[in-house]
Amino acid sequence: MGIRFVLLVNKQGQTRLAQYYEYLTLEERRALEGEIVRKCLARNEQQCSFVEHRNYKIVYRRYASLFFLVGVDNGENELAILEFIHLLVETMDRHFGNVCELDIMFHLEKAHFMLEEMVMNGCIVETSKSNILSPIQLMDKGF
């Protein structure tokens, strides 16, 4: 149960952020990301946000030019994960102000830290935006 990985991918299929909560070798990651991205990017707006792949269930959502893909176990609640994705996007929006691909590219570390505040070892620990962002704001101040 829980989240296995979080991927942010742009329209061209390039990975912009990858966080895994289980160990995969680089080759496995490359193969997995390739397959998943191909599957999800081929889908359109009228299709549902859930794709099954190998032993994962992928819950994804598109925001402007970025795809947020979350790989979960088969037993996970899909709608809850969609809510999680939305929360992640809202949090990033609040911090970056209408987040876009470039924000994540140039602030990859920060994006990772935000994700770290929300998810730990595949488990969602924090769902309040201000709680997630307060350590990030501290970091910006140089602590």
Add this chain to the structure above:
Amino acid sequence: MAAEASSAVGSSASSAGGFAPFLVDSLFQRSLDDMIKALRSAPGGESSLIHRLLAEIRREIRSTDSDTKFLALQKLTYLSSLYFLDMSWAAFHALELLPSSVPAFKRTAYLSASLSFHPSSTDLLPLATHQIRKDLQSPNPSLSSPALHLLALSSSPDLALHLSNDLLSLLSSPRAAVHVRCRAVITSLPVLRLTPDSARAFLPKLVEALSPSSPLLSAAAGIFCELVCSGDPRPYLPLAPDFHQVLLECRNNWILIKILKIFARLLVLEPRLKRKLVDPICELMRRSPAKSLVFECLRVVFCSFPDEETAFQLAVEKVKEFVAADDDPNLRFLGLHALAMLGPGQSWAVEENREAIVKSLADPDPNIRHEALRLIMNMVFENNVVEISSLLINYALRSDPEFSNEILDAILVTCSRNFYELVLDFDWYVSLLAEMVRNPHFMKGEEVERQLIDIGLRVKEARSELIRVARVLLIDPALLANQFLHRVLSAAAWISGEYIQFSRNPLEIVEALLQPRTSLLPSPVRAVYIQAVFKIFTFCFNFFVNVGAVSDSKCNTDENTGAESEDSSDVTTFKMESLEMKELLTSKSIIYILNLIVTSLVPLSECDEVEVQERACNVLGLVLLLNGIEEWKTDDVDWRIDGKIREIVTVMSAAFSEELGPVSIHAQKRVLVPEGLELKENLSDLDVILRNNDVPSSLSISFSSRIHSHNEDMEESEPATESTSLLAEHRKQHGLYYLPTDKDENGSNEYPRANDVTNSVSSEKTTNDLLKLTDQSLISRSTKPAKPRPTVVKLDEGVDLPSSSSEYVKEPTGDLLSGAVRDVLFRSDETSSTIQKTLSENFTERRAKETSTISNVDSLLKDNSSPREREIGSSSSRKNKHHGQSKERNKNTRKNETKEEKGNRSSARSSHHHGRHKLKQRVESGDPSLDKAPQTQAIQDFLL
């Protein structure tokens, strides 16, 4: 960034003035932003750029200047996480930055480590132990939380063991920030998994966090959900009251979803929990605006209590909303998905949504279509299979290629399930298969081929329809061009050859099999075609010779056939048809076939493909033989009575007369091992023998075999003796590994034949057994008079499938962790003090003991009787124990225990002594089926 860089320059220049390269490095070092910009502007030549960047980073990261190192590590982390680059070589440099006092450096080092470190990719983790401990103890959350992340993601058993005490004190420390304690709760999961015997120390803290008022509740719910769902849920049954409390009081949807997941697992073990859960779950379904929570409730109701009427009704209402959500494909998908969880007993709920489901077959989303199809196939029964299948086949004509094949596949799988149990009318099914083939997107050739042949073998009554269908398929020249149909055509050709006696017009089929467009077929299929021609021709000629003769003297035949055949209806139709056939198969038409065969097969007798060539030559051989004999071509009748032609015909028809049948998947197992054949003998000494002799023997063999091939044309016997002499020598040396020969020396130059009929009585016996088996299954099927369904020959009935037994075996075994947890939660405290002690002991000693404690846990796991006996046996001694434990136990568990005591007492009052005694006895005798018993006892109070 610029300021940092310049200060870095200053410091490195002053401290290491002599090292010009570093100065240059830091002066001209690319910043992270520079690197990203460079990558962005070179999308085509990324790989060469990355190569260059890596070379830079490799140089920079070795710098003694920590700013340079930091920047290099930052860039490397970026590259490796997005471009799949191996950065294990830089593990040491990441560790170097961990102790840095600059928060940004430390954070980057931790991030880089947690992204790339894993016990299987780096052996440097132990070097980080000290630093992680220091950071865990730090009061500053911005230091401790990245350390926890690293511990959670990349821990090794060693690291977990060393740091578990620090983690534990963090868990219980009231001074630490909630933020950090929450993370400590989550981190305890990987630590528990790596060191199962730390469960004793951790679990009480985690249970404490499970109270509705605890600030750590969300993390605790998360890890208990993970523990219950990924391992053996049984040890967690005693926590049911705590979970229940959370379910009642918590208002956080995330947590409630986790709790519902936990209950879904526990309900399987303890169905009585249902009574406690129905009301809160109904309440949630009615009130909650969150679809995710409602869906989770639906899932629990559908899977765990479909017999609770009000809850089920409510769930069905809710699922209707999901399925009918026109604007949200996600809800539609999940609605269908939920319906698919229902068993056959609740099919009315599926039926109620029938319209929406059928509509979903046309959904733009293939996943939704797939779910809908799955649901429809679940609703297929004997009485509606015809209707649904034809509906779907028509639908498949109109859908896109992929889905249309999905539909066909679903039909094929459903109808063939369990030896075609759904199919009552095989004539219908066979024609359905033929109709399927006409679908323009058809790609299921292999499966249809298999089923056509399988039905032919298993269902006698379907054979005439099969022949009809095969004829239609074979005659259509258009089908030959479609490569997806080749396999189907191959089956059709085989059927037409095997069951030609059911055909009204064999000539037509021979013509179809020899049509010029068969050159489009791949050679394996062509070979089948030619073989079919062979069989059909043999049949025709046999008919021409025998039946023609017999029907000349009619009275004779009637007596003969009446005595011989078992089935009278067969005979009458046969007679009717034989008259027709007789008119068809005159000497003229036979000559026509002969000529047709010769013209179309002669070119193939020089074909490249051996299979095709060989079969063509076989047919031609027979044809030429018959052509050479003139007498049957005349109108004279005498030749039919005796003569050469009759002999040939008898031999040929005998070759094909035996009926082919299905083969049991266990047939191989039933072949007895011949006496004296040692299959399980240890072959380890073979190594030694091979090492001694391998080189010379292989040399001589290869040499001799070359001679063999060279001399083959001239002398045949000589090389044979040479190789046999070698063989004999080898046999003398390693007689052990040769099959025993009953013909001695003079027979030894022949390998024993694979299945020698003469010397193996056993094989004959097994075939008899097989025959008996088929008979039995035939009888058992035919005793059902109500169904006119034709018999399907099954061979594997009554054979235990291995899966069911393995499932059974799986139950009692659990992982170490759940064993340890069970140990804690079922209060078998015998070893608790010792483990507690060992935990606080010196680590080096600890490691030495590790194996022994693990085996200890292991034995506890196996020996379920010990906690149970104590629980049942002595309630007075229990009381004493409670006092002893109350110090380390928290309030919550104490409350539980008192509750439990009450429960125990009340059950004692209701005097179950007798039953208990029996239970105990059974437990003592080690009955694994009673594994469940302890839990039922443990939460009895909660249920009462």
